[in-house]
Amino acid sequence: MIPKSVNVLGREYQIEVEQHLPNMFGYCDYENLLIKIKADQQPAMELDTVLHEILHAIDYSMNTELEERQIYCMTVGILSVLKYNQPLLEYLYKATKK
Numbered sequence: 001m002i003p004k005s006v007n008v009l010g011r012e013y014q015i016e017v018e019q020h021l022p023n024m025f026g027y028c029d030y031e032n033l034l035i036k037i038k039a040d041q042q043p044a045m046e047l048d049t050v051l052h053e054i055l056h057a058i059d060y061s062m063n064t065e066l067e068e069r070q071i072y073c074m075t076v077g078i079l080s081v082l083k084y085n086q087p088l089l090e091y092l093y094k095a096t097k098k
């Protein structure tokens with residue numbers, strides 16, 4: 001289940017699932033703090049899209065000016081590391097829990 005919102009460096013983005021997003025799987029609206037995710041994607045694809053849009057939000061806040069390919073590659077890389085290193089994921093979860 002996709003969370004309803006995500007805090008990115010102090011900015012609270014609302015996450016909305018949208019039935020009709022022509023020609024895209026998601027997008028990040030920085031001015032309105034809104035991330036839209038296309039409905040009915042396969043779970044792995046949806047996860048990729050959510051993290052992809054969050055990385056766009058981080059990129060915007062940090063002014064790193066990453067290119068689309070860099071966002072794509074970082075998303076794939078991070079998800080792969082998390083997927084194949086479950087102890088790391090648990091460590092990150094515990095270490096960052098409020």
Ligand SMILES: [Zn+2]
Nearest residue numbers: 052056068071
């Ligand atoms: Zn993108």
